[in-house]
Amino acid sequence: MNGLQAYQRVNAQTSITDADPHKLIQLLYSGALERINMAKARMQANDIEGKGRLISKAIEIIGGLRSFLDFEKGGDLAERLEGLYDYMERTLFEANVKNDPAKLDEVAELLRSIKEGWDGIREEVVTQHSQAAG
Secondary structure, three states: OOHHHHHHHHHHHHHHHHOOHHHHHHHHHHHHHHHHHHHHHHHHOOOHHHHHHHHHHHHHHHHHHHHOOOHHHHHHHHHHHHHHHHHHHHHHHHHHHHOOHHHHHHHHHHHHHHHHHHHHOHHHHHHHHHHHHO
16 A cells, blocks of 8 residues: 555544545445446456446445434435435446446436535534534
């Protein structure tokens, strides 16, 4: 591992360690989108193994997002997100099997939409968190 990779790994670990729950979910969305984009590039380069590994990682990350759902507090929204995450996982699996970049694009677009909404409530969450702590 070169110096840059070591720095990036430490930097990523620090981001995760310092992250509040809202920030952690932001990082998961970003990580899933990054893996999907990288998988698309691997797909276009005909790197079947690399594509498969990256899609599997994106599916794992979406599974992680799913594990954060709080059905007591989230109610209907949590249930709809679970259905959407399930759909994304199945679509990514299909994209991998059929080598279909359009399916990767579809999931990336869905993730971007959810991430934008999540990013949009960041300030509100930080304000509530600091009020609760203070």
